[in-house]
Amino acid sequence: xxxxxxxxxxxxxxxxxxxxxxxxxxxxxxxxxxxxxxxxxxxxxxxxxxxxxxxxxxxxxxxxxxxxxxxxxxxxxxxxxxxxxxxxxxxxxxxxxxxxxxxxxxxxxxxxxxxxxxxxxxxxxxxxxxxxxxxxxx
Amino acid sequence: xxxxxxxxxxxxxxxxxxxxxxxxxxxxxxxxxxxxxxxxxxxxxxxxxxxxxxxxxxxxxxxxxxxxxxxxxxxxxxxxxxxxxxxxxxxxxxxxxxxxxxxxxxxxxxxxxxxxxxxxxxxxxxxxxxxxxxxxxxxxxxxxxxxxxxxxxxxxxxxxxxxxxxxxxxxxxxxxxxxxxxxxxxxxxxxxxxxxxxxxxxxxxxxxxxxxxxxxxxxxxxxxxxxxxxxxxxxxxxxxxxxxxxxxxxxxxxxxxxxxxxxxxxxxxxxxxxxxxxxxxxxxxxxxxxxxxx
Numbered sequence: 001x002x003x004x005x006x007x008x009x010x011x012x013x014x015x016x017x018x019x020x021x022x023x024x025x026x027x028x029x030x031x032x033x034x035x036x037x038x039x040x041x042x043x044x045x046x047x048x049x050x051x052x053x054x055x056x057x058x059x060x061x062x063x064x065x066x067x068x069x070x071x072x073x074x075x076x077x078x079x080x081x082x083x084x085x086x087x088x089x090x091x092x093x094x095x096x097x098x099x100x101x102x103x104x105x106x107x108x109x110x111x112x113x114x115x116x117x118x119x120x121x122x123x124x125x126x127x128x129x130x131x132x133x134x135x136x137x138x
Numbered sequence: 139x140x141x142x143x144x145x146x147x148x149x150x151x152x153x154x155x156x157x158x159x160x161x162x163x164x165x166x167x168x169x170x171x172x173x174x175x176x177x178x179x180x181x182x183x184x185x186x187x188x189x190x191x192x193x194x195x196x197x198x199x200x201x202x203x204x205x206x207x208x209x210x211x212x213x214x215x216x217x218x219x220x221x222x223x224x225x226x227x228x229x230x231x232x233x234x235x236x237x238x239x240x241x242x243x244x245x246x247x248x249x250x251x252x253x254x255x256x257x258x259x260x261x262x263x264x265x266x267x268x269x270x271x272x273x274x275x276x277x278x279x280x281x282x283x284x285x286x287x288x289x290x291x292x293x294x295x296x297x298x299x300x301x302x303x304x305x306x307x308x309x310x311x312x313x314x315x316x317x318x319x320x321x322x323x324x325x326x327x328x329x330x331x332x333x334x335x336x337x338x339x340x341x342x343x344x345x346x347x348x349x350x351x352x353x354x355x356x357x358x359x360x361x362x363x364x365x366x367x368x369x370x371x372x373x374x375x376x377x378x379x380x381x382x383x384x385x386x387x388x389x390x391x392x393x394x395x396x397x398x399x400x401x402x403x404x405x406x407x408x409x410x411x412x413x414x415x416x417x418x419x420x421x422x423x424x425x426x427x428x429x430x431x432x
Contacts, residue, residue, distance in 0.1 A: 011300040018307035025314035032318035036325050043328045049348045050335045056355035060362075107373075111366050116358060120369075120387035130382075 059114045065138040068113050072134070075109060076102050090118070090137035098130045110136060140245075141219045149227045149284065150215065151234070151276075153250060154259045157206040158183050159232055161255070164201050169194055172201045180205045193230070195283040204230050208287070227284035231257045237279055240272035241265065361389065361432055368392050368430055371414045379403045383425060391431050398424040 069091040073084050080102070082094040095106065103122065110117060115136035122132050142148075160179055166172050176192035184190055184205055193204040212222050231238075231250060234257060241251035247262050249271065295303070336343045342351075365387055372394050376382060380403055383395035394416075398404050401424055408426060411418045416428040 009294075011295045011297060014300055015295055015303050015307075018304040018311070022307040022311040022314070025311035025318070029314040029318040029321070032321045036321050040325050040328060043325060043332050046345070046348075047328065047332050047335060049345075049352065050332075050339070050342045053342055053348055053351045053355075054339070056359055057351065060355050060358050107369070111369065114362075116362055117365050117387055118389060120385065122382065122386075123384040124382060128381075 060116070060138070062114060062138070065114055069115070069136065069138070071109060072106070075106055090135060091115075092133075092135045094134075095130075095132045096125070098132060100128055100130075103130050103132065106132065106134070110134065114138070143219055145224070147224050147226045148220070149229065150211075150225055151229045151231055151281070152206065152211065153231050153244070154257060156211055156214070157204045157230055159230070159256060160203040161197065161200050162203060163199065166201070169196070172203070176203050176205070179203055193283075193285055202232060202283075204232070212287070222287065225287050228287055229281045229284045233281045233283050234274070234279065237274055238272070241269070242274055243271040364432055365392065368432075372396075372428075375407065375410055375414075377403075380407060389432060391429060394428045395421070396426055396428065398426075400424065 066088065069086055072091060072093045073081065073086075076095060076098065080095050080097050082096050083092070084094075085092045095102075098106070110120075115138055117134070117136055119133065119135040121134075122130055125131050158180060160183070162179065164172060164175070166175070172194045173192060176194055177190075180190070180192075180203070188207055189209075190205045191208050193206070195202055211228070212225075215225065216222070235252050235255060238250060238252040238257055241249040241260065243262070244250055244259075249260050249262050249265055251258060251260055342348055369385075369387070369392070372382075372385065372392075375396060379399045380396055381399075383397045385395075386393045396407065398407060404420065404424055404426060408418050408420065411426065411428050416430050419427045419429075421427055
């Protein structure tokens, strides 16, 4: 294309350049929007996952849970505890002659502590007297 | 005019046979205003079948208007061996008015002279044989009102509209870029929050590690919550007429036996238990057995 032709169509060229600039800017805006949309989803998903992992680990992999298992040995009078065995990973306890109140007290304790209840067996042994076998791990 | 053989760029001075000239006193201030009314000034002088270009400049207190056909000019120049690309500026002989009080010899049969302020092409035979022609060194005279050949052609888009459209498009483009940058920076807060979380526990920066941990603890969380919710539901079923006979919970199911003091309490109990999604089985002695899978 000769210089003269360029000069002749300079107005059209200027408009064309401006149009190309506007189109480029528009595509930049669109790509920024898509980029942000994708990136935002990834970041938010990562934040959700990290928060959830932290929550779950705090709940189900908490080293302090082990200490709370000792309460099963003292929560009722010792004559009602038939057996109590605690290791680093789990506790197995067996009660007998529990009243309704004692049963509720023990139940409330393991329900509100992040133990994994692997076995729970409650049987009525007489009028408002219960036996309980409980195995929890953490 | 003889043929020209050169590769150099040259400027052209058009003699009057290539243009029509009018000098007018007008009440306009700017050249673009004068140029707008130029076509109407030449209405009675030009061939309506041809297309003309117009050039205007101020000469003293008047306006000098020129109408010319650029195709006619370029055709002539090409015939004389000049390429259009070689042509720099085009001047009108009228611009040399002050130098042409005495005629100059243009060759075999014509001379150029200013008559009453208008540069005119005259046949040589009108001049006396002893007339002493003026000689002009073109390098020494100053011509002010040339035009580039490219500007003689009319653009499809006039200058005013070009400026308007270009400005609008540039503003629009600017807005798009600013908006794009604003959108890009809008995730800065989220990114900062993520960086803080990752800095506290660098192991969790890996998506695979996170998925693995979630894969371990999510089922435990779901299962343990279900166990607790179910035990909670069972406790809500018990009233002074309904007591617990036994309950067994393990990782796969919960089995509960409830007993009612009287038979009339059984039916609403079964209804409530079914509403809580238990599988219910009626047993002897006003007892029901309920079961739910974990």
